[in-house]
Amino acid sequence: METILVPVITSILLILLMKKLYFQRKTTCYNLPPGPWKIPIFGSMHHLIGEHVHHRLRRLAKTYGPLFHLKLGEVDLMVITSPELAAESMKTHDLSFASRPQFMGSKIILYNSGDIVFAPYGKLWAQLRKICTIELFSSKRVKHFRSIMDEEGNNLIEKIRMADGVPVNMTEMLLSVANTTISRASFGMECAQQHKIFSAVKDTFKYMSGFDLADLFPSFSFLGEITGMRRHLEKVHKVLDSTLDEVFEEHQKKSINNSIDYLDEDLVDVLLRLKKTGELDESVTLDNLKGVIVDLILGGTETTSAIMEWAMAELVRHPEIMRKAQSEVREAFKGKTKLHENDITNLPYLTMVIKESLRVRPPAPILVPRYCSETVELGGYTIPAGSRLLINAWAIMRDPKYWKDAEAFKPERVETDEQDFNASRFQYMPFGGGRRICPGVNFGVASIEIVLAKLLYHFDWELPGGKRLEELDMEESIGLALTKKNPLLLVASPHK
Ligand code: HEM
Incomplete structure (x- = not known):
C-alpha cells in the first residue's frame, strides 16, 4: 500500500506545484539579475x-x-557579493530591505x-x-556584565590549569563559557532550567536557515507536515515555552517580594x-519577551564561542602573531597573578586579532536573510517585492579586489584598512549593517576580548602529540554559526 501511496502523493504535489508556478510566472516579467539554469519546480x-x-x-x-x-522553489533569492551593492541595499534602500523573511521555524518557535x-520591520520590531x-545592551549594562565575563573567564582558566598538560577541548570549553555568560546575564546566577532551555534552542536553529522545503514552498505549508518539521518544532516549542514560563514566573515572584x-x-x-x-507598548506581550530571550541565546552564544575558537586556532597556527599578542597582554599586566576585566581595555593588537578573525571566519557568513518589502531597482536590475536577499559577507571579506592577500590571516592589516564594527564601509561587516545590524556587538566583543586576554596571559599553547602546525585542520562546519568542524584540542602550559 505504502509503495503506491508515495508516488501518488508525489505526483499530486508536483502537479499542484507546477500549476501554481506556471500561473505565477505568467504574471511577472521583471528585469531580474542573472542566475544559473533552472529545472522545473x-x-x-x-x-x-x-x-x-x-x-x-x-x-x-x-x-x-x-x-x-x-529561483528556489517558490522563492526568489537575490545574492549580493560586493560592498557597493551591500551598501545600496543596506544604506540607500535600507528601508526596503529592513524586514526578514518568515520561516516556519521562526513562526513556531519564536511566537509567530x-x-x-x-x-x-515595523512597530513591534522597533x-x-x-x-x-537602551536597556539590554546599553554601555552601562554591558559594563556591568563584564564582571560576569570576568568570572567565567577565571573559571575557564582554572579548568585549564586543572587539566595539567593534558589536551583540552577548547571548542567545548569556549562554548560552555559563552553559554554560561549569556545564561547568567539573562537569568541570573542560578537557573535550574538553563540546560533545558539551551538544548531546546539548539534543537531548533537548523530550521532557521530558510533552506528547508517548507520555507522554499511557503504556500504549501503541508510540506512541513510531510517532512515532520512542523511536528518536531511544535514539540520543541512546547518544552521551551513552558520552561521559559517557569523562569519568568520565578522572576516575577522574586520581584514582588524584593525591589x-x-x-x-x-x-x-x-x-x-x-x-x-508600562514602559512598553501594550502590544508587546510576554511571548515577545520570551522571544527576546531566545534571540539572545540564538544570537549570542555560538557566534561568540566560534570566534574565540577560530582566533585561538589562527594564533596557534601563526606563532609569530601568537608571540606578539602574548607580549602585548603580558607587558600590559606584568606581575599580576590575575587579570581583571577593568584592566582589559587597551589591547590594540588583541583587538586587531579579533577583527581579523571576524574577517576570515565571520560566525554569520551570509548574515541573516533580509526580505524585500517593495519592488526596488538595485545594481541596474529589478528586485521584486517579496524576494529574499542574502549578502555573502564571507565572500566580500575575502575578495582580493578589496583585501590584499585576502585569504591570509594578518592582523596587521587592521592598521591600514578600516575595519569598524558598524559597517561604515561595507567591505567589512561581520555584524551586518544598516538598521538591523547586530545589537549585541559590544556584549559579544567584550566577552571575546576578556576571555582571549586571559588565555594568552596565563598559558603558552601548542598542538597535542607533537602535531605540526600545518596539521591543524581548519575545516568548517555550519550550524548556528560558522564553527570548526573538528574540535580544537590544545595543550596549555602555565606561563611563569
Ligand atoms: C561575534 C559575535 C556576533 C556576531 C558575529 C553577530 C552577527 C550578527 C549578524 C550578522 C546579524 C544580522 C545583521 C543584519 O541583518 O544585518 C546579527 C543580528 C542579531 N544579533 Fe548578533 N552577532 C554576534 C553576537 C551577538 C550577541 C552577543 C547578541 C546578544 C546577546 C546578538 C544578538 C543579535 C540580535 C538580537 C540580532 C537581530 C537584530 C535585528 O534583526 O534587528 N548577537 N548578529
Whole structure:
C-alpha cells in the first residue's frame, strides 16, 4: 500500500506545484539579475548542493556577477557579493530591505516571529530593538556584565590549569563559557532550567536557515507536515515555552517580594520591569519577551564561542602573531597573578586579532536573510517585492579586489584598512549593517576580548602529540554559526 501511496502523493504535489508556478510566472516579467539554469519546480536548488552555502554562492557569483538570482522553489533569492551593492541595499534602500523573511521555524518557535531577529520591520520590531539599545545592551549594562565575563573567564582558566598538560577541548570549553555568560546575564546566577532551555534552542536553529522545503514552498505549508518539521518544532516549542514560563514566573515572584537594584537585574528582570511599569507598548506581550530571550541565546552564544575558537586556532597556527599578542597582554599586566576585566581595555593588537578573525571566519557568513518589502531597482536590475536577499559577507571579506592577500590571516592589516564594527564601509561587516545590524556587538566583543586576554596571559599553547602546525585542520562546519568542524584540542602550559 505504502509503495503506491508515495508516488501518488508525489505526483499530486508536483502537479499542484507546477500549476501554481506556471500561473505565477505568467504574471511577472521583471528585469531580474542573472542566475544559473533552472529545472522545473525546484528552480536552481541543485546549484546549492555539495559544499557550504557561502562557498557555493561565491562560486556562483564568479559566473553570474555580484548580484545574481536563484529561483528556489517558490522563492526568489537575490545574492549580493560586493560592498557597493551591500551598501545600496543596506544604506540607500535600507528601508526596503529592513524586514526578514518568515520561516516556519521562526513562526513556531519564536511566537509567530514576535522576537527581534525575525520580526518583520515595523512597530513591534522597533519596540524590541529599542529595549535592546537602551536597556539590554546599553554601555552601562554591558559594563556591568563584564564582571560576569570576568568570572567565567577565571573559571575557564582554572579548568585549564586543572587539566595539567593534558589536551583540552577548547571548542567545548569556549562554548560552555559563552553559554554560561549569556545564561547568567539573562537569568541570573542560578537557573535550574538553563540546560533545558539551551538544548531546546539548539534543537531548533537548523530550521532557521530558510533552506528547508517548507520555507522554499511557503504556500504549501503541508510540506512541513510531510517532512515532520512542523511536528518536531511544535514539540520543541512546547518544552521551551513552558520552561521559559517557569523562569519568568520565578522572576516575577522574586520581584514582588524584593525591589531589585538596577545593577542587580538580569535581563529577564529588566524585561519584566519594563512591562510592569508600562514602559512598553501594550502590544508587546510576554511571548515577545520570551522571544527576546531566545534571540539572545540564538544570537549570542555560538557566534561568540566560534570566534574565540577560530582566533585561538589562527594564533596557534601563526606563532609569530601568537608571540606578539602574548607580549602585548603580558607587558600590559606584568606581575599580576590575575587579570581583571577593568584592566582589559587597551589591547590594540588583541583587538586587531579579533577583527581579523571576524574577517576570515565571520560566525554569520551570509548574515541573516533580509526580505524585500517593495519592488526596488538595485545594481541596474529589478528586485521584486517579496524576494529574499542574502549578502555573502564571507565572500566580500575575502575578495582580493578589496583585501590584499585576502585569504591570509594578518592582523596587521587592521592598521591600514578600516575595519569598524558598524559597517561604515561595507567591505567589512561581520555584524551586518544598516538598521538591523547586530545589537549585541559590544556584549559579544567584550566577552571575546576578556576571555582571549586571559588565555594568552596565563598559558603558552601548542598542538597535542607533537602535531605540526600545518596539521591543524581548519575545516568548517555550519550550524548556528560558522564553527570548526573538528574540535580544537590544545595543550596549555602555565606561563611563569
Ligand atoms: C561575534 C559575535 C556576533 C556576531 C558575529 C553577530 C552577527 C550578527 C549578524 C550578522 C546579524 C544580522 C545583521 C543584519 O541583518 O544585518 C546579527 C543580528 C542579531 N544579533 Fe548578533 N552577532 C554576534 C553576537 C551577538 C550577541 C552577543 C547578541 C546578544 C546577546 C546578538 C544578538 C543579535 C540580535 C538580537 C540580532 C537581530 C537584530 C535585528 O534583526 O534587528 N548577537 N548578529
